[in-house]
Amino acid sequence: MDNLFEKIIFYFQFPFVQYAFIVGILIALCSSLLGVTLVLKRFSFIGDGLSHVAFGALAVSGVLRLTNDMLVVLPVTILSAVLLLSTGKNAKIKGDAAIAMISVGALAIGYLLMNIFSTSSNLSGDVCSTLFGSTSILSLSKAEVWLCIILSIVVLLVYILFYNKIFSVTFDENFARATGIKAGAYNLLIAVIIAVIIVLAMNLVGSLLISALVIFPALSSMRVFKSFRSVTVCSACLSVTCASLGILVSILAGTPVGSTIVAVDIFAFIVFYFIGLIKKVGI
Template identity: 35%
Template sequence: MDLLDVFTYGFVQRAMLAGSLIAAVSALLGLFLVLRRFSLIGDGLAHTTFGSVAVVLLVGISPFYVTLAALPLVMISSLAIYRLTQSRKIHADAAIGIVSSLGIAAGIILSSLSGGFNVDLFSYLFGNILTVNQTELLLSVIVFALVAAAVVYCYEDLFAVTFDQELARTMGVQTGRINFVLFLLTAVSAVLAMKVAGIMLVSALLILPALTALQLSVSFRKTMMSAVGFAVGAVLLGIVFAFVLNLPAGAMIVLFNIVFLLLVAGVRKFCAGRKA
């Protein structure tokens, strides 16, 4: 098969568009989360997504709308993580651990109780961007527009809160409101990323492009843009190679993200060595 034939299939085009939008959203939010040491929130929310999908399937909502229906529960979980981190006695990693284990435990118990939807539920563990439907594509476009608008409109505030939350407060930044928006958007992004990479690999889409871009960082804006570039590049290459080699797309996308990280880190180290 000619490599270019890949692009002629409607479902591949849909997957590439939706995948790129979701990856861009995850990369944008991921940079703020990684810098604030919330890297593992993706993992936590993915596990909650597992529980939420189990609830949705148990209630009997059509699998066609699972992504949409799982959103409210994951958003609540994300805000719960944020609330827990407000307590001085619970650090971010522990807060994520609490909500994450609750999500996965709920998913296991519900799937055991139902006995009927185990196959459907477990298909979400590994995701499949090539099966993205029109509703999910539309949702990706809306979420991308929302996140892009939020980042542009609140850029100064997001920058300040990421730099130092206390200092941001003394500049008049409504840090509570900014955190609320960031955690809600992260929840939406995690649910959508489930479709791209599967529950097991959601956090990779949030963490890896941001980490790769941080290797290059020359300024905050450029780091944000390069994170998006790496994320979209990994999605496009991942889908093409998955299609041609008949391998799972989600895992291929994550592998390309890791290849980018290793390459950029290697080049950076080489250049630093030459300068020295």
């Protein structure tokens, strides 16, 4: 046990490990807050759709050989979130169909562009790293860390300032509209925040695993708690804990960061599921 703590202390002396923990904790915290709303609104798969859009945008930025991927990825993902919300309300194209259409289309076009305009000798490795996450979280620059910190602070402030409105829109849009709340505008705000979180999370868990980071903490918390605030607080604490443990295990065991974090989230869900069962039967 002493050797394990010494090993952890040794690794934490390196800036890239400190950066990984800072970014991982911030992304996990932001993801968990909106995850509760998405689950309750039955719009969980918006994370999948937007993550695939981000993958396609990343492929375009690679083709254009831009030094800063965010210049393309962030605006495109936010725009797609807006289009996804408006298209999902169209009677001819329902929300789930719109998500599937955008998701599959962006993923296919992104992979096609990466093949046609490949600038790397290890295309399979680049694609796998982008989809499932790899060591990119351990090679963050100080500028990327600060960008993540700034965007995370913006997301947290927006969520705190508009908490009551988001709560109202989450549970009953019609009632919210009747009380004078612009439900459409707040739905749009939620979609834009999720888009920002998706872009931030790509380096952490990869585009295919982002939904797990958003959904699992919320689902786990709902097994035990019932009120919106309790579920949100528990989801945030659980998400940060799972992300920290996942990053720590991946560094010590040499496993992929994204997959390890998701595995910890799954284990936490199983634990909370049984806690919920025990609480339900009153043992």
